[in-house]
Amino acid sequence: MNIHEYQAKKVLAKYGVPVPKGGVAHSATEAIYQANELGGDKWIVKAQLHSGARGKAGGVKLCTSHQEIADLCDKLLGNNLVTHQTGPEGKMVSSMYVEEASDIARELYFSIVLDRATQRVTLIASTEGGMDIEAVAEEAPEKIFTITIDPAVGMQPFQARQLAFSLNLPNVAIAAATKAVMACYRCLRDTDANQLEINPLILTADNKILALDAKMGFDDNALYRQPEISECRDKTQEDPREINAAEHDLSYIGLDGNIGCMINGAGLAMATMDMIQHSGGQPANFLDIGGGASPERVATAIELVLSDTSVEALLVNIFAGINRCDWVAQGIVDLLNKRDIDVPFVVRLSGTNVEEGQRILRESGKKVITADTLADAATKVVEAWKEATGK
Ligand code: GDP
Numbered sequence: 001m002n003i004h005e006y007q008a009k010k011v012l013a014k015y016g017v018p019v020p021k022g023g024v025a026h027s028a029t030e031a032i033y034q035a036n037e038l039g040g041d042k043w044i045v046k047a048q049l050h051s052g053a054r055g056k057a058g059g060v061k062l063c064t065s066h067q068e069i070a071d072l073c074d075k076l077l078g079n080n081l082v083t084h085q086t087g088p089e090g091k092m093v094s095s096m097y098v099e100e101a102s103d104i105a106r107e108l109y110f111s112i113v114l115d116r117a118t119q120r121v122t123l124i125a126s127t128e129g130g131m132d133i134e135a136v137a138e139e140a141p142e143k144i145f146t147i148t149i150d151p152a153v154g155m156q157p158f159q160a161r162q163l164a165f166s167l168n169l170p171n172v173a174i175a176a177a178t179k180a181v182m183a184c185y186r187c188l189r190d191t192d193a194n195q196l197e198i199n200p201l202i203l204t205a206d207n208k209i210l211a212l213d214a215k216m217g218f219d220d221n222a223l224y225r226q227p228e229i230s231e232c233r234d235k236t237q238e239d240p241r242e243i244n245a246a247e248h249d250l251s252y253i254g255l256d257g258n259i260g261c262m263i264n265g266a267g268l269a270m271a272t273m274d275m276i277q278h279s280g281g282q283p284a285n286f287l288d289i290g291g292g293a294s295p296e297r298v299a300t301a302i303e304l305v306l307s308d309t310s311v312e313a314l315l316v317n318i319f320a321g322i323n324r325c326d327w328v329a330q331g332i333v334d335l336l337n338k339r340d341i342d343v344p345f346v347v348r349l350s351g352t353n354v355e356e357g358q359r360i361l362r363e364s365g366k367k368v369i370t371a372d373t374l375a376d377a378a379t380k381v382v383e384a385w386k387e388a389t390g391k
């Protein structure tokens with residue numbers, strides 16, 4: 001789960017990371033109130049949505065009057081903002097964050113991620129902040145500095161100092177940068193975050209260190225023990241299809257193609273996606289029903305897959321161990337008794353009670369295309385999709 005910049009800054013501040021003063025607003029009036037609270041005559045007003053690259057998209061603005069603040073809020077609030085990272089439909093600006101403007105001397109990059117290759121928490125820093133870190137990695141990899149954390153001992157102060165020195169900071173700022181880096185690490189560790197990015201981390205004109213932007217992502221499986229983080233959830237920023245599935249305790253992943261998939265288990269999902277692509281199709285999504293799915297659960301899952309308007313063909317691929325093919329088949333038949341499915345529908349069942357499952361499907365007289373193997377299922381669904389759509 002991701003949270004907004006203003007929420008991340010609040011969490012970080014609790015751990016002692018220096019952040020600019022600011023206040024969140026849900027209307028132009030509230031934004032002006034926040035500016036008054038901050039005082040001064042210059043404010044940075046920032047659209048809050050789960051995306052970076054807002055600056056280039058017009059979502060971050062230096063304002064010097066209340067009118068300017070109000071105009072920006074009226075333009076952005078409640079509307080979708082399209083950035084590099086959101087995809088063409090954009091994401092809704094759910095609130096605005098009004099901050100005191102900072103005087104930037106240098107923009108640096110700092111992040112903490114889980115490196116899957118070393119299986120360790122890794123700190124990344126660069127002198128080239130404020131810009132696309134992927135571009136820096138590509139064009140000037142020598143400007144990126146990384147530190148790997150040994151999980152047995154956690155982050156050591158000398159590592160934070162090394163990182164601070166790697167940023168070529170003036171001596172007076174080294175202690176503050178070291179402290180900020182340590183605080184970020186503690187924050188990540190204690191909140192079960194799996195990602196933290198501060199781009200830019202700045203050196204101000206008077207040699208202070210400040211986190212000017214903040215992005216945090218958390219391990220969904222740990223949210224039960226992070227009530228304060230859980231409360232930050234903003235459903236307007238998430239895929240409605242995935243939220244809907246989560247409410248039924250099903251896990252759903254939206255993709256860009258047009259073949260809807262219901263499977264059991266992540267491994268089978270990956271294999272099915274690959275097989276569909278290999279056969280010349282593109283998956284629209286996959287929904288994982290997990291183990292021991294009842295007929296009701298199967299029917300609900302298929303309805304969720306079908307509620308995705310991009311689905312033009314449907315594949316159910318079940319390799320039953322704990323699951324039962326007869327229950328899956330019964331769920332399919334129950335659903336077909338209730339409603340028509342007007343896209344080609346391929347079912348492949350294998351494993352526990354497969355004969356019984358196939359019998360239920362056969363004797364139902366419903367129009368489903370059955371398949372024996374994964375390869376067979378993928379070929380059939382792609383063929384049926386091509387035939388139905390003429391694509
Ligand atoms: P992003 O575009 O979504 O990553 O949003 P950021 O919060 O990183 O802001 C984009 C850019 O706006 C930063 O890289 C800065 O150059 C600029 N910016 C943000 N806050 C301030 C500020 O307080 N003062 C100044 N001068 N520039 C700022």
Ligand code: MN
Nearest residue numbers: 052199200213
């Ligand atoms: Mn940024």
